[in-house]
Structure formats: structure tokens, C-alpha cells
Amino acid sequence: MRPETIENYLKTIYNLSSNNTAVVSNQKIADKLSLNPATVTEGLRKLHELKYVVYEKSYGSRLTAAGSKLALDIVRRHRIWETYLAKELGFGWDEVHAIAEELEHVNNVKLINKLASILGNPTYDPHGDPIPDAKGKIQKSNFIKLSETKVKGNYKVMGVTDHSPTFLKYLEKHELIIGAGINIKTIEDFDNSIILVCQKKEVSISPKAAECIIVQTI
Amino acid sequence: MRPETIENYLKTIYNLSSNNTAVVSNQKIADKLSLNPATVTEGLRKLHELKYVVYEKSYGSRLTAAGSKLALDIVRRHRIWETYLAKELGFGWDEVHAIAEELEHVNNVKLINKLASILGNPTYDPHGDPIPDAKGKIQKSNFIKLSETKVKGNYKVMGVTDHSPTFLKYLEKHELIIGAGINIKTIEDFDNSIILVCQKKEVSISPKAAECIIVQTI
DNA sequence: TTATTATTTTTGGCATACCAAAAAGATAAT
């Protein structure tokens, strides 16, 4: 298997199993990588062979220790590049993901560590995702989705789970950026929209969008 | 053809036809890309099909206008990255080529122009090679090889034609770095070694090495 | 000019990464 192919699979499995213990379905992988399910079945068989993945057919897959190590490495590269592009090169948080998607495959430890060092070894990327350190150690947080908040509560935006430019530009328009404080006013009976106040302006957030916004109680 | 494959061929043809008019042989391309000659024949047939190359069989190849444009673009990316790695990220001139070899395939105009702008739109890379501007315009120089110099002449090192770490480290050891002034003392009758003075120290340069050092009269 | 040598091309084949359609298996609904 080509390194790039391996890296794309492992990163995807890592991202989809969030806590890194949950088993991941073929379909989810196929969706994320825009591949035919048949291709994913083949891919997983090979990754199992390579001992990067434990793949039990018709059940699901999870990373081995070796697979996890590799996955954390590429996740680190991706997120360091995103941070570098945003902080040092002036790109918007809606632009960095696509570029990092390519840069992440350039495997040079010295390069990534240098970028990280220039950035002051950041622990979070522009989307609020934690950045593994050079040894693969990653910050564990107990943030919740906006969709799981309680009415009348005060929260702070900590991250997003959707990196698409469309979504990120939409958030920016409402000033729902990382670090912004929000106050949940009420939930619409009709469609479960969340009405909240952010930067003194009232905003209505659809349930779908609320699923993609990560917050912390304050 | 995969973009990376196309880019590697076009860049190689460009580099091998220096003045960009000379025809390039299959063998030279095969050597540079570490490919079997049979593979190169196939590759050129496809690039001809794609109108990036004029390939006359059993004779040679040269770039079309479209191929030239693409080649200059990737040469720009390669050299801007090399310069950025050296000047902004602290890598040695012997390290940058290998990393740039991968980074050059990340095709994002805004990114490269940003890097160039941070560097002050440089016109030469760490090896003395000219960097095409955003429009593909490239500085033409009339430098000569150290092997073509005259005895008793005073010259300045302007570049190298070999980017291998071994060669570059060797040069560095003798302080034969870009910008260094040299004075040609004599040429050894026995093996045609060039005896010169650089930074007040006498150095003997083999004909093979002298072929790879670019200088200018002062 | 004729041989010798070097280069290029053709041929046949292999490995990887993918997909569409059919078959099998697992889940959910009635």
C-alpha cells in the first residue's frame, strides 16, 4: 500500500473512533474518504495484514498500537500545518484544512517539530482539535456539543467537528468563533433550533449545526 | 497520469534542457527519475498526447508552451520552498532539496505567493538557481562553470549544479559557499585539478567537482 | 562500410488502487 493511502485510512479511522476505542464501520470510512465500500473492505484487509488495524469482518475495525502511533503522527502533522497556515501565513480557518490535507503527507519530523516550536508547541488547532505532541501524547478534554447544552446556560465555543468552508464561513458570519461566549436563551419547540446570544446578538442555530459546535460550560 | 507524475517529468525535462530549447534524451530522464527507460518511453508518449511535450521517437523531447508553463510553476514551488526552509526554518542548503522534492507537489498559488512575499520575492534559491516569478518569468544569467575558468582569474561562487548533501557538505567544509570569492592559482598538469584560494585557504578541486560549481568573473 | 556498442522501443507482465454489480450477512420492522 502507498504511504499516502495508509495514512488516509489510519487518520480517518482515528478521527471516526474519537475516544480511540470505539469500532468504526466500513461505511463511515467509505463516506469520509469518498471511496466505494468494496474498496474499503479491501483496504482494511490489507491494513489488518500490515498489523495497523484489527479488522473483524462484518463487525468493524479499530487501530492497533502501531496503527494508533502512525495515526497520531499524521494527525499531528495535519493540525500543526493548519495552525501554522493560520497563525504564521495568514490563512482563514476555513482555508487551512484543504491545504493541510496535502501537506500532512510530507513526512519530516524535523520540519514538523520546527513549525511546532515556532508556534510555541500549540495544543489546539484552529478548529479547537487537540494537537498530539512529538511523542503522540494528546490532550483529553470533556467538552460537549452545543446540541447537548441546557437552556439558560453560559458556554464558551471550544471547537467544531465540521471543517467545511461553508460551515466555517457561516459560523464566522454570526461571530461564533473559537473563544466566543454564548448564552442559551431557549429552544424552539417546532424544529428544536437553539436560540442563543453571542456577541450581544441573538442567533438561531439549527439542530444540525448545533451537532457540529463544541462548547464548554463557564 | 497522476499530477505528481506529470510534474516530475516536466520539471526534469526543464532542468535537463537548461536553455529550454535543447532536446532531452530518454536516458537522461530515466537517470534523473530513477526509472526504467521503457517507463520513460511510455511516459513521454502520454505527455505528448497531453500536449505538454513534443516527443519525436528515437530523437528526443522538448516542452511545449503549456508544458513549459507547468514546468516553470513547479520549479518555482520547489525553489521557493527550498528558500523558505533555509531562510525561515533554519535548514541547511544540503537538507532543503529532499524536503522541497515533496512540498513542491502541493499546488496552492496563494500559499507559494505568501511564502515568496515573506521572503521578499527572492530571485535565487539556496543553490544559486533562479526562481521564476508568479508569471513564470525567470532571471537569465551568464555564469560559467568553475571548470571553464582561466588561471589567475578572480571569481565569485554563484551556484551549484549538484544538490546532493554529500557534495554540498564537501563544499561547505572548504567554505566554498555562495558568494565566496575565489582566486584561481593554477591547474594541476597531472589530473587537471584546479588549485584555488578561497577564504585565504588553498583548496584543490577535482575536475568532477569543478563541473558542478557555478561562478562569475569579478 | 561493416561491425560493435549504446539507446530506444516493443512486448508481456506485475502491483496497486480503485469501481460496479451480484451475493451474502446483519439489523430492524412488522
Place this chain on the structure above:
DNA sequence: ATTATCTTTTTGGTATGCCAAAAATAATAA
């Protein structure tokens, strides 16, 4: 428990990028 619906796997097949060996062509030396 049986059917209907998703999900996964199998099967057969394509496109790309590569190579080794043989055949053809070009360049060089005798």
C-alpha cells in the same frame, strides 16, 4: 418469525505506473 432494508463482502474488471527481456534503431569505431 418473517420480511424488508441496510451493510458488507465477493467477484470480475479497469486504469495507472512501473519493470525485465527481447527486438529495433541509432551512433560509434574499426
